[in-house]
Amino acid sequence: MHRRETVLHRPALLFSVVLAAIFLVFTNAFGADSALKAHDYKMAGDAQYTRIVVHFDRKPDFRWFLLRDPSRLVIDLPPTDFSFDPFELRPRGLVAAVQYGAVDAQRARLVFRAVGPFSVEKAEVKENETSDGFRLIIELRASSTEAFDAALRASMLKPETEARLEAPSRAQDRFTVALDPGHGGADGGARGVNGTVEKQITLLFSLELAKKLEETGLYRVVLTREDDRFLRLDERVRIAREKGADLFVSVHADAIAVRSVRGATVYTVSDKASDAEAAATAARENLSDEIAGKVPEEEQDEVEDILVDLIRRETHAFSIRFARTLIGKLSDTVQLVKNPHRYAGFRVLRAPDIPSVLLELGYLSNPKDEAQLRDPAWRAATMDAIIEAVGYFAKANGGARG
Secondary structure (H helix, E strand, C coil): CCCCCCECCCHHHHHHHHHHHHCCCCCCCCCCCCCEEEEEEEEEECCCEEEEEEEECCCCCCEEEEECCCCEEEEEECCEEECCCHHHHCCECCEEEEEEEECCCCCEEEEEEECCCEEEEEEEEEECCCCCCEEEEEEEEECCHHHHHHHHHHHCCCCCCCCCCCCCCCCCCCEEEEEEECCECCECCCECCCCCEHHHHHHHHHHHHHHHHHHCCCEEEEECCCCCCCCCHHHHHHHHHHCCCCEEEEEEEECCCCCCCCCEEEEEECCCCCCHHHHHHHHHHHHHHHHCCCCCCCCCCHHHHHHHHHHHHHHHHHHHHHHHHHHHHHCCCCCEEEEEEEEECCHHHCCCCCCEEEEEEEECCCHHHHHHHCCHHHHHHHHHHHHHHHHHHHHHCCCCCC
């Protein structure tokens, strides 16, 4: 899978240009002139048979494949500008949900999540008879789990899998911090009560934090993304490992139904969640991979399993240590939730050899938290607290860990 290298050796060189563009690009990741245009979407049918028609301004090149848990049909397209009527996207027939958007600079994607197993009876492009353009016709029919699994094997793509325990490069002489702006591309994340989009505010915050970290002269900074692109959770981890990160901080801003809840939270990984809200948050964040599909895990022999377990145990202890340090520094500046250190099964925190935390800066569902996230002064004060925590952690661990 194509991915542009995203190490930010000197954030200040890119900062002013990228920062100015962040809030100008909200939904489309491609140039409007060159992109394919998907301008109409229709769906009809019932729980046994569903027909989907997508209209384009020109003939689209596409490929499709299936994913399971849940059952999904994925359509890959070239760069595409989507302008669908949200009303037409509501659940209907075999389709429980529709997602669409940019995957990276070369691809866009349509994902149809089904209510159960299905077969693809038709997936073809036809030229319109009475108007300009082309239409993609998809016909789905309910099927058995066995039939779906057989079709899935036939259509299966083999995405890149996470490198296991190859030694990452640690040639640098500075403590390396990997910043992971949550969500991106087709995965917008949460949306605030006043319209703030999580993928945009996390990128803005991470770029600003990267600049401030680099300006200290003490740290090397790696960004998993520098623009509005989709990355699988395992890709985010792999970028950090390949670039020899000593610390991984995934930046998020959540939203929940109870608008009165506000404050920052620091999460670490655990197979058992600290509480129901932590479990729900991890489940929401892990759904990011629905855009690309579930990535199959590689098999490991028993010796490697033992080695991974030993390394994970050590790394987990470092993660908890940094989480507590970060909470201590944030508490003087930022409102925190009750019991601010929580833990659950976050896939993005599963690097076996990098201490990792997920920082929820606040709740976009709360007007006060949303306003703070949009306030440059609040962001700057929060970043200063984070930089203090990073400095304390780096010094306590002899600079670069390992």
